[in-house]
Each structure stands twice: as structure tokens, then as C-alpha cells.
Amino acid sequence: MKESAKKVKAILAKYPDSGRDALIPILQDIQDELGYLPTSAIMQVGAHLALPSSKIYGVATFYNQFRFQPKGRNHITICRGTACHVKGSGKLLENAVATLKIKPGQTSRDKLFSLETVACMGACGLAPVITVNDEFNAKASPAKLNRLARCCKDEITQERENS
Amino acid sequence: MIGIEANGRTVEAKAGETILSVLRREGIHVPTLCHMEGLEPSGACRLCVVELEGSANLVPACSFPVSEGMKVRTGTPKVLEARKTIVELLLSNHPDDCLYCSRSGNCDLQKLAGDLGVRQRHYREPRPSRELDVSSPSIIRDPAKCILCGRCVRVCEEVQAVSAIDFTGRGSRAMVTPAFNSGLNMSSCINCGQCVVVCPTGALAERSSVQEVMDALSDPDLTVIVQHAPAVSVSLAEEAGLKPATDVDGKMVAALRRIGFDRVFDTSFTADLTIMEEGSELVERVNNGGVLPMLTSCSPGWIKFVETFYPEFIPNVSTCKSPQQMLGALVKSFFAEREQLDPKKIVSVSIMPCTAKKFECSRPEMANDYVPDVDYVLTTRELGQLLRMFGLDLASLEPEAADSPFGERSSAGKIFGASGGVMEAAVRSAHYLLTGEELQNLKIQPLRGMAGVKELRANVGGVEIGACVVSGLGNARNLLDQIKVGRDDLHFIEVMTCPGGCVGGGGQPIGTERDAVKSRMETLYRIDREEQLRVSHKNPWVLRLYEEFLGKPLSHKSHKLLHTTYDKRHVPL
Structure with missing residues (x-):
């Protein structure tokens, strides 16, 4: 059994004899553990709860919190709440999609970046807000985001050269 | 009984039913999109909204229960405006x-x-x-x-x-x-x-195959043969604008010839053959301690269902190919030999009430030496399309008989189109094969009708047989789950994928409702009632085919041409 399957199995063991009402907590636990919801995990959950995987996938795609690709080394979230929107987070997102060449929910092929949009981070006074690896960046701009992305890339290059 | 007022008229309603069901009974039209007869209302599309006195908002008729004295109006400007807006938004x-x-x-x-x-x-x-x-x-x-x-x-x-x-x-x-x-x-x-x-x-x-069939028809090097399933002749009338559930068998044969098919065969012929093969397989399993209960294999959706969800039941499924595939295999072997044709130059088309048949004919096992038994499957709807394309009016065509050798059928083969038909045909022949006597009363009522689950206990030649007929895979799932936890009183189970059997198939005319399925089913049984040849084992061409070509049921040749294998499918469940 693969490592991730073992982890999912351990999570499922915490929910014996559960029905569909346990679905979302289970999915959250799996995402916490693995960083995303792999296909195989969804199928394992389906077998455990006797739910078709189409149904689980349907529930999981309904909520923004679930990802279906592993997070990149640098996970960027862009707030799309009202205040951030007014302060230009739409432009910010457009710029991020163009620069990183990934859409929200995706991970770049070199696994360096993943992008996510969130509804509101509760930091409207700092709008527009982005986070890079859970670190807040206030009053973000496309230039600032590009700078951050470049920093991340440089860091990797540095690491590679050192090793 | 309670009374409600609909459009100013007092009407009776049953406590607990919905406004929609009362209105429909009273002949008051209310449009719906998401509503499905027989299933719980979902109230999603809101097209069925009506005005309810005392309620500030419009209410959905499909999911709103009636109550004593409620006053409902269906055609007010507010209602019509709301419906129109919904459609405009869609x-x-x-x-x-x-x-x-x-x-x-x-x-x-x-x-x-x-x-x-x-x-x-x-x-x-x-x-x-x-x-x-x-x-x-x-x-x-x-x-x-x-x-x-x-x-x-x-x-x-x-x-x-x-x-x-x-x-x-x-x-x-x-x-x-x-x-x-x-x-x-x-x-x-x-x-x-x-x-x-x-x-x-x-x-x-x-997925339409009309163009591929047209291309084959226009190629002079190819012999294009067509077979039609039992349920098609009782459903095609709706596609052609005739009275629903009229049997248009002969007219359809005439139309198929006009379209240009070189031979017109009847899948009911191989339904008779299926009875011989499947019946013999059942007898062999009973006598030799084979895996029981045996499950029928005519319905390709059901077969994929077993392979996907219940692979542990694969040994229970009869190895017989479906009648469509049997006829296809015979066309490219027996018929090709008889007519001295190259099987590669034969295009075998079938008209089916079914979309799963399109998948079935593409299964790699359903071919001999890389020549598929059946090349293209057209649904009843696509045949309707062909009729319109060629400007053929079924009403004015004179009925014609199907071609030899696979045009002759018993009515036992014809009732394969209804849920319970395979079992009824099997019981008729099994009785004869086991006792040497014909069944006194060929009509086996417990196996007929629209119920999703039908059971029969019969003593055939001293053997107590438990038979069960299910249609709709929800019912099949329930039955398999019962067997899994130990139910063991059944020997033979007929499963049809679609509710009511092939008459309610996924390839049938759009707008098929339960009543339409029921009346098609009744037409099949009327054909059976009026038929002389009502048992598969007396079909003269089936007997001749065994004599001249196949030998006997379950012979080596039968196994090669008429039987198949199944495999577990690995897809996300």
C-alpha cells in the first residue's frame, strides 16, 4: 500500500460506521494530511462511506477549500473578497495567472507554485491581500507579486547551485 | 379526501399529495422541467409555480402538498410572467x-x-x-x-x-x-x-451512426444486412407520427428495404436461439452443480454493471452473447458461408432500443478474427431519423416479411422486448425440454407487467425452480445484495437494465413515459396472444440451424460463435 493510502486509511479509522454526514470532516482531514485530495483517496473514502465517487467529487468541488492537485512549494492565495476586489485584486489575479501560467486551483508543472483564491481573509484594512506560504502581504500589487515570485525562484536556483 | 380550489373550480385531492398531481389529474396543464414521475420532487426548476391564495410568493406545484380549502391559480399574469422569466434566464x-x-x-x-x-x-x-x-x-x-x-x-x-x-x-x-x-x-x-x-x-x-450506415449503404462492394430488436417494431410508430404502440413490424421491414439494406433479419430469431443456448446452460448448471443462480446476459448495460460493481457475480452470468451479437456472429459465419460472401465485405447493422448496444458491439470479445459481429448499432430514434431522411411514410407502406434464414421467429422471442419476456420464453421451453410436454397455459402472468421485481416459483418436471425478474438496475442491485447476504432460493434471474425492459430502453423515442412503456409492453403480449408459433424450441429455422451448422446447444461451434466472457472493470465507483 502506498504511503498516502495508509495515511487515508488511518484517517478513515477515526470514523468507524459513519455515514455521509462524516464526508466533509473526512475530506478536510485528508487535505490537512496530504495537502490535497488525490483521486485514490476519494475512492477510498467512497468505499468507506458507501458513496459513489461522483458524489464525493461533486461535494468536494462545491467548496473552494478543497484542492485536487498537490500544493506547490510556494502556495499563493489571492483574496477575492469585496474590499480586495474594490482595491484591484481582479487585476492581481489576472497578473498571477499570466505570470505563473496556472489557474486558481492548479499547480505549476515544475511544482514551484500553486495558486488559490479565497473569499475573504478578514484583513480588509490591508486590501488587496495575498499570502505566500501563509505569510500575509498587505496592499499587494502586480509588481509586488512578481517580485515575490521572483524571490521564490531565485531561492530555488540558489539551492540548486549550492547542492 | 380533501377539497381544494383550482382555477375557481372545486376539485378533490388526497391528503399528502402535491398540487401538481391534483392538477395533472384534473387535466390542468402545468409545465415542468425537473419533475420526474415516480421520484421524489426536487423543486429545482420552479417552472411549475402557481399562485396560492394567502401566500406572498408563488409556490412550486411539484413539491407543495395540498391542504383543505387551499385556492390555487395556474394561469395568472404573475405566474405566466414568472415562468417566462425562468425560461428566458435559462x-x-x-x-x-x-x-x-x-x-x-x-x-x-x-x-x-x-x-x-x-x-x-x-x-x-x-x-x-x-x-x-x-x-x-x-x-x-x-x-x-x-x-x-x-x-x-x-x-x-x-x-x-x-x-x-x-x-x-x-x-x-x-x-x-x-x-x-x-x-x-x-x-x-x-x-x-x-x-x-x-x-x-x-x-x-x-452517438449517432447514421452517417456510417449511409456510407456503407452507398458502397456497392458491401452487403449491408440489418437486424431489428423485438422492442423496436412496437415503438417506432411514435417516431413516425403514428398511433403510439402500434406494431409496425412488416412496414418497418418494407422501409428498411427501401432504405437499401440488402437483407432484413429479426433479432427475435436469435432470441429464440438464446433460449436454446441459455436454457441448456441452466439445465447443465442445475444438473452438474454449476454456479447458481444464473443471471441473464441479454442486456449490455447490465453486463457492464456486473463487471463494474459486482465482479464477484461474473461466474453467475450466462456466457451466452446477447441476441444482437448472436445474430451478428451468425451473419458473418453461417450466412456468409451460405451466400459465399467474404465476412469482411458484410456490414452488419442492428436497430436497437438501446444505447448500450453501441458499446456492446465495440467490445473486443464480440468479434471473430478482428471482424466485429455487429458493425453499427442504430437506436429506434436514429431509425426514425433515417425514415425521415428517405421520406418514407410508414402509414402508406405495405407490410413485408423479413428475409430468410433469420427472419422467422416465435412470439417467445418477440416478448424478449419486455421485462419478464426472457424468463417467460425460457420457462415455456424449459418445461418442454425437461418434461417432453408443452406447457398447458403459455401465458405466465406473474412474470408480466411493469413491476420492477417479479418472482415465480414453478415445478418444472419435478424440479422446484425459483425465478426472479428485475428491471431497472436499482432493483438488480437490491437483489444482488440479498444474494450476497445469503438468499439462496433462486435458480434463474432475468435482469433488464431499463425499467420495463427494452420497451423502455435508452434508445427509444424521446419523451418516453411510463404509460408509453406499458402500452408497448401490452402490444408485445398481444402479438404473442395472436401468434401460432409461441415457443422458441419449435422455431423451424432454429432447429435447422442446429442440424446444418451448430450441431447442438453448447456445442463447440456454439461456444465459439454464441458465447463470450466477461471481465472486472477498473473504474472509479
Whole structure:
């Protein structure tokens, strides 16, 4: 059994004899553990709860919190709440999609970046807000985001050269 | 009984029923999109809204229960305006390519827009770009045309217990897709096509083979033969605008010849042959301690269902190919030899009430030396299309008889088209094969009718036989689960994928409702009642085929041509 399957199995063991009402907590636990919801995990959950995987996938795609690709080394979230929107987070997102060449929910092929949009981070006074690896960046701009992305890339290059 | 007032008229209603069911009974038309007879109301589309006195808002008739003295109005300006707005909003991002749509002319959305007088575009939304799913050999999915009514999702889950598709995403990004947004071919879809029959728009359609068949017909080097399934002749009338459930067997044969098919055969012939093979297989299993209960194998959706969800039951499934594939195999062997034709130069077409048959004919096991038994499958709907294309009017055509050698059938083969028909035909012949005497009364009432589960206990030649007939895979799932936990009183189980059997198949005319299925079924039994030859084992050509070609049932040749194997399928469940 693969490592991730073992982890999912351990999570499922915490929910014996559960029905569909346990679905979302289970999915959250799996995402916490693995960083995303792999296909195989969804199928394992389906077998455990006797739910078709189409149904689980349907529930999981309904909520923004679930990802279906592993997070990149640098996970960027862009707030799309009202205040951030007014302060230009739409432009910010457009710029991020163009620069990183990934859409929200995706991970770049070199696994360096993943992008996510969130509804509101509760930091409207700092709008527009982005986070890079859970670190807040206030009053973000496309230039600032590009700078951050470049920093991340440089860091990797540095690491590679050192090793 | 309680009284309610509908459009100023007092009508009787049963406590607990919905406003919609009362109104429909009273002949008051209320349009619906998401409503499905026999399933719990979902109240999603709001088209059925009516005005209820004392209520500030309109209420959905499909899910609102009646109460004593309630006053309902269905045709007020407020109601009509609301319905019109709903349709206008549905159309706001709907592709405007009605003329090119497979459902043009029988689209519920198109009809509603017309009925409600939508003649102007008040709302214009950007059309989401949605990829066409052409991955399935049976069903084409066009999410751009989907209005998210949920009928396909519900029939797949609640009737067929397959749940291959569900709503994914949210808001303007919501779609109906298979798990992981994969193609239908990679999902647990069993190709039954019930979703196509209930889809109100062109979002789901069969994969048409009309063009391929036309190409074959116009190639002078090819001999194009056609077979038609038992349930087609009692359903085609609806496609051709005749009285529903009229039997048009002879007229259809005449039409198929006009279209240019070189030979017209009747799949009911190989239904008779199936009885001989499957009956012998059952006797062998009973006598030699084989795996029981034996499950029928005529219905390709069911076969894929077992392979996908219940692979542990594969040894129970009869190894017989379906009648379609048997006839296909015989055409490219016995018939080809007899007529001195190269099997590669024969194109074998079948007309089926079924979309899963399209998948079945493409299965690699269903070929001999890389020559497929059946090349193309057309649904009843596609045959309707061909008739219109060729301008053939069934009403004015004189009936003609099918061709020899596979044109002769018993009516036992014909009732294969109804749920319970295979079992009834099998019991008739099993009685003769085991006792040497014909059954006194050939009509086996407990096996007939629209019930999803029918059982029969019979003493055939001193052997106590438990038989069960199920249609609709939800019922099949229940039965298999019972057997899994120890039920052991059954020997033979007939399963048909679609509710009511092939007469209610996924390839049948759009708008098929329960009543239509029932009347087609009645027509099949009327044909049986009026027939002389009513048992498969007396079909003279079946007997001759064994004598001249196959030897005896379950012979080596039979096994090679008429039997098959099954495999577990690895798809996300």
C-alpha cells in the first residue's frame, strides 16, 4: 500500500460506521494530511462511506477549500473578497495567472507554485491581500507579486547551485 | 379526501399529495422541467409555480402538498410572467444552434420557450466554453446545452443505482460531470441511455451512426444486412407520427428495404436461439452443480454493471452473447458461408432500443478474427431519423416479411422486448425440454407487467425452480445484495437494465413515459396472444440451424460463435 493510502486509511479509522454526514470532516482531514485530495483517496473514502465517487467529487468541488492537485512549494492565495476586489485584486489575479501560467486551483508543472483564491481573509484594512506560504502581504500589487515570485525562484536556483 | 380550489373550480385531492398531481389529474396543464414521475420532487426548476391564495410568493406545484380549502391559480399574469422569466434566464447562456441540435423539434426547452412566447432576448450572458464529451461509444455529452435540471443525475442514481454523474462545482461554474471530470468512458457509466431519454435538451444524446450506415449503404462492394430488436417494431410508430404502440413490424421491414439494406433479419430469431443456448446452460448448471443462480446476459448495460460493481457475480452470468451479437456472429459465419460472401465485405447493422448496444458491439470479445459481429448499432430514434431522411411514410407502406434464414421467429422471442419476456420464453421451453410436454397455459402472468421485481416459483418436471425478474438496475442491485447476504432460493434471474425492459430502453423515442412503456409492453403480449408459433424450441429455422451448422446447444461451434466472457472493470465507483 502506498504511503498516502495508509495515511487515508488511518484517517478513515477515526470514523468507524459513519455515514455521509462524516464526508466533509473526512475530506478536510485528508487535505490537512496530504495537502490535497488525490483521486485514490476519494475512492477510498467512497468505499468507506458507501458513496459513489461522483458524489464525493461533486461535494468536494462545491467548496473552494478543497484542492485536487498537490500544493506547490510556494502556495499563493489571492483574496477575492469585496474590499480586495474594490482595491484591484481582479487585476492581481489576472497578473498571477499570466505570470505563473496556472489557474486558481492548479499547480505549476515544475511544482514551484500553486495558486488559490479565497473569499475573504478578514484583513480588509490591508486590501488587496495575498499570502505566500501563509505569510500575509498587505496592499499587494502586480509588481509586488512578481517580485515575490521572483524571490521564490531565485531561492530555488540558489539551492540548486549550492547542492 | 380533501377539497381544494383550482382555477375557481372545486376539485378533490388526497391528503399528502402535491398540487401538481391534483392538477395533472384534473387535466390542468402545468409545465415542468425537473419533475420526474415516480421520484421524489426536487423543486429545482420552479417552472411549475402557481399562485396560492394567502401566500406572498408563488409556490412550486411539484413539491407543495395540498391542504383543505387551499385556492390555487395556474394561469395568472404573475405566474405566466414568472415562468417566462425562468425560461428566458435559462436561455441567457444557452447555445443558439437549435437548427443543428440533435433535439431540435423535440426539445423541452425549445417547446417551453415557444409555448410561453419567448421571442426576444432580454438577458444575454457570455456562453461558458464547455468541452464536448465524445469519449463514450454510446452517449455524447454536451455540457454547454445543460440547464442543470438534474434529471439525468437522478435517473442515474435513483433508478439505475449507478451514479456515474453528479453536479460538480458551484454557481455559474456548476456542471453535471462524471467523477473527477473524466470522460464518460472512464467513468462507471453503463451506457444505458436513461439519462438521454430524460434530458430535456440536447445536452445528452446517443452517438449517432447514421452517417456510417449511409456510407456503407452507398458502397456497392458491401452487403449491408440489418437486424431489428423485438422492442423496436412496437415503438417506432411514435417516431413516425403514428398511433403510439402500434406494431409496425412488416412496414418497418418494407422501409428498411427501401432504405437499401440488402437483407432484413429479426433479432427475435436469435432470441429464440438464446433460449436454446441459455436454457441448456441452466439445465447443465442445475444438473452438474454449476454456479447458481444464473443471471441473464441479454442486456449490455447490465453486463457492464456486473463487471463494474459486482465482479464477484461474473461466474453467475450466462456466457451466452446477447441476441444482437448472436445474430451478428451468425451473419458473418453461417450466412456468409451460405451466400459465399467474404465476412469482411458484410456490414452488419442492428436497430436497437438501446444505447448500450453501441458499446456492446465495440467490445473486443464480440468479434471473430478482428471482424466485429455487429458493425453499427442504430437506436429506434436514429431509425426514425433515417425514415425521415428517405421520406418514407410508414402509414402508406405495405407490410413485408423479413428475409430468410433469420427472419422467422416465435412470439417467445418477440416478448424478449419486455421485462419478464426472457424468463417467460425460457420457462415455456424449459418445461418442454425437461418434461417432453408443452406447457398447458403459455401465458405466465406473474412474470408480466411493469413491476420492477417479479418472482415465480414453478415445478418444472419435478424440479422446484425459483425465478426472479428485475428491471431497472436499482432493483438488480437490491437483489444482488440479498444474494450476497445469503438468499439462496433462486435458480434463474432475468435482469433488464431499463425499467420495463427494452420497451423502455435508452434508445427509444424521446419523451418516453411510463404509460408509453406499458402500452408497448401490452402490444408485445398481444402479438404473442395472436401468434401460432409461441415457443422458441419449435422455431423451424432454429432447429435447422442446429442440424446444418451448430450441431447442438453448447456445442463447440456454439461456444465459439454464441458465447463470450466477461471481465472486472477498473473504474472509479
